[in-house]
Amino acid sequence: MCFYLLNSYMTRFYSLLACISLVAVSCTSDTIEGDQLDLSLQNVIKQAAPAGRLDHFVLGEYTDLASLPQDPLNPLTEMKVELGSFLFFETGLGTVPKKEEGLQSYSCSSCHVPLADFKPGRMQGIGEGGEGIGYLGEARVKHSAYEEGDMDVQGIRPLTVLNVAYSAENTLWNGSFGSAGANEGTEDVWGVIDEATELNHLGYQGLETQNIEGLNIHRMLMTPELAEDLNYKEYFDSAFPDVAEADRYSNLTVSLAISAYLRTLTTSKAPFQDWLRGDMQAMSVSEKRGAMVFFTKGNCSSCHTGTALSATKFFALGVNDLDQSVSFQENEKTMKKNLGRAGFTGLDEDLYKFKVPTLYNLQGTSFYFHGSSKRSLEEVVEYFDQGIPENPRVSSDLVARDFKPLGLTDQEKADLVNFLEFGLQDNDVLRFMPTSLPSNNCFPNADEQSRKELGCQ
Numbered sequence: 001m002c003f004y005l006l007n008s009y010m011t012r013f014y015s016l017l018a019c020i021s022l023v024a025v026s027c028t029s030d031t032i033e034g035d036q037l038d039l040s041l042q043n044v045i046k047q048a049a050p051a052g053r054l055d056h057f058v059l060g061e062y063t064d065l066a067s068l069p070q071d072p073l074n075p076l077t078e079m080k081v082e083l084g085s086f087l088f089f090e091t092g093l094g095t096v097p098k099k100e101e102g103l104q105s106y107s108c109s110s111c112h113v114p115l116a117d118f119k120p121g122r123m124q125g126i127g128e129g130g131e132g133i134g135y136l137g138e139a140r141v142k143h144s145a146y147e148e149g150d151m152d153v154q155g156i157r158p159l160t161v162l163n164v165a166y167s168a169e170n171t172l173w174n175g176s177f178g179s180a181g182a183n184e185g186t187e188d189v190w191g192v193i194d195e196a197t198e199l200n201h202l203g204y205q206g207l208e209t210q211n212i213e214g215l216n217i218h219r220m221l222m223t224p225e226l227a228e229d230l231n232y233k234e235y236f237d238s239a240f241p242d243v244a245e246a247d248r249y250s251n252l253t254v255s256l257a258i259s260a261y262l263r264t265l266t267t268s269k270a271p272f273q274d275w276l277r278g279d280m281q282a283m284s285v286s287e288k289r290g291a292m293v294f295f296t297k298g299n300c301s302s303c304h305t306g307t308a309l310s311a312t313k314f315f316a317l318g319v320n321d322l323d324q325s326v327s328f329q330e331n332e333k334t335m336k337k338n339l340g341r342a343g344f345t346g347l348d349e350d351l352y353k354f355k356v357p358t359l360y361n362l363q364g365t366s367f368y369f370h371g372s373s374k375r376s377l378e379e380v381v382e383y384f385d386q387g388i389p390e391n392p393r394v395s396s397d398l399v400a401r402d403f404k405p406l407g408l409t410d411q412e413k414a415d416l417v418n419f420l421e422f423g424l425q426d427n428d429v430l431r432f433m434p435t436s437l438p439s440n441n442c443f444p445n446a447d448e449q450s451r452k453e454l455g456c457q
C-alpha cells in the first residue's frame, strides 16, 4: 500500500520531497485513510447526485456519440461532427467583415482557442479587428487599421465551449438562447429586449439556436458558392443529405454542424472522470480531500449540480463586471450583458444573475468569473470562503443565499484548489483540433501577423 501511494504521487509529478516525508511520517495510517477517503467521497457524491448515482457525473465520450446529450432536432452523426470540426476553425467563413482588411481573417476559434481550453487566453476575446495570436491567444491585439468600435469584441468574458453539451439547453451567461429548459415560460420576451432571441421560436436547444446568431454576430456567411470555393460541398452533402439542396449550404446548416461538433468536446480524460470510473489512483490524496470539501463543507455542489459541474441555473455572486478602463468597448450592448439574466427577461429579480459555468479545464487561462475579476483559483476560492460580494451595484437582497462565509481552513482551501486545478483538468483537449482544413486556409486566424506566428504561407 505504501508503494502504491508513492507510485501514484510519482506519476502525477508531485514533489518527491512531499512523498518521502509522507511515507516517513505516517505510512500505515495514511493508506487506511486513503481507502476510507475514496469510500467517503463516493458516498458524499452519491448524496449530491440525483437518484444517488455516481455516474450522474460521468461525461460522455466523443468516440461514442450516443453517450452525448443531443438536440432531438439535430441528432449527432459522424459526418456532421466532422464538418463542424472544420467550420469552427475556418477563417474562410469571414466574408462579411466590417472592414476590408479583416476579410477571411478570423474564426470562432479566434476567441475559443484550444490550447487555452477553448477560451481566448486574455480577459476578452477579439474576432475581426484583431491581429496576432501568441501561444494561447494572449498576444492578439487591436489591428492597427481598426477603430475600437469596428472590432468584434463583447463586454463579457467568453465562456469555454468545453462540456457545452451539458448546458446546451440554454446558452450564454444569461441563458437567453433555447426554447426549453430555463426558458420555458419566457416566450413573451423572445425577440423583445434582445432581437436575436426571436430565433428561440425555431424550437432548437440553446446551442443550435445561438450559433445561428453567432455567425451573424461574428460576421460570417455561408453560401453555395463559398461551400464550393472552400471545398466543403461534399462534406455538406454527406452531413445533410435530407436538406433540400437550395438550403443545404447556409448559416443554418453551418450552425447545426458546429453545434454537433461542440457537443463532442467533453473533458472525459480529467483525473476526476477516471476516478469516477473506478481508477482510485487517478487523483492525489489532496485532490480527493478537495473534492470532499467541494461536495460537503464548501457547498459548491449546491449550485454546480450538473454532469459537467455546470447548470442552466442563474445566481448573483456579486462579482465585478469587465473592467471598462482596460477592455475594448462593445458600445450599448455592454451594459445589457452586465445585467445578467435580467438583460434577457427584463425582470428585477433576475438582475446580476449569471449562468453556473462548467468547472473543468480552468487552467488554460487565468481569468475567472464573467468579468475576469479574479486572476487565480486561490483568489476564486478565497472569494467563496469570504462570501462578501465585491460589486457595489449588486445589493445584498439579490445575492444568492448559498453565497455565504464558509470558514474553510487553509488546508481545505489548498485541497479545493488542487481538486479544481488538477482533478478537473483534461490535458488532452488538442485531440479536438483538426490538423488541416479542406480549404487549406490558415487557422484559427489568418491576419498577416497571425500568419507569421502560425507559420502559414
Ligand code: HEC
Pocket: 107, 108, 109, 110, 111, 112, 125, 126, 127, 128, 152, 153, 154, 156, 157, 158, 159, 160, 161, 164, 167, 170, 171, 172, 173, 174, 207, 210, 211, 214, 215, 218, 220, 258, 262, 337
Ligand atoms: C469575439 C470573440 C468571440 C468569437 C469570434 C466567438 N465567440 Fe463564442 N463566445 C464569446 C463570448 C464573449 C461568449 C459569452 C457571451 C455571453 O454569454 O454573453 C461566448 C459564448 C459562446 C458559447 C456559449 C457557451 C455556453 O456555455 O453557454 C458558445 C456555444 C460559443 N460561444 C460558440 C461560438 C461559435 C460557434 C463561434 C463562431 C461562430 C464563436 N463562439 C465565436 C466570444 C466569441
Ligand code: HEC
Pocket: 294, 298, 299, 300, 301, 302, 303, 304, 314, 315, 316, 317, 319, 354, 355, 356, 357, 358, 359, 362, 367, 368, 369, 370, 371, 380, 381, 384, 385, 400, 401, 402, 403, 416, 420
Ligand atoms: C450560489 C451558487 C454557487 C455556489 C454555492 C458556488 N458557485 Fe461557483 N459559480 C456560480 C456562478 C453563478 C458562477 C458564475 C458567476 C459570475 O461569473 O458572475 C460561478 C463561477 C465559479 C467559478 C469560475 C468559473 C469560470 O469559468 O470563471 C469557479 C472556479 C467556481 N464557481 C467554483 C466554485 C467553488 C469551488 C464553489 C464552492 C466553494 C462554488 N463555486 C460555489 C454559482 C455558485
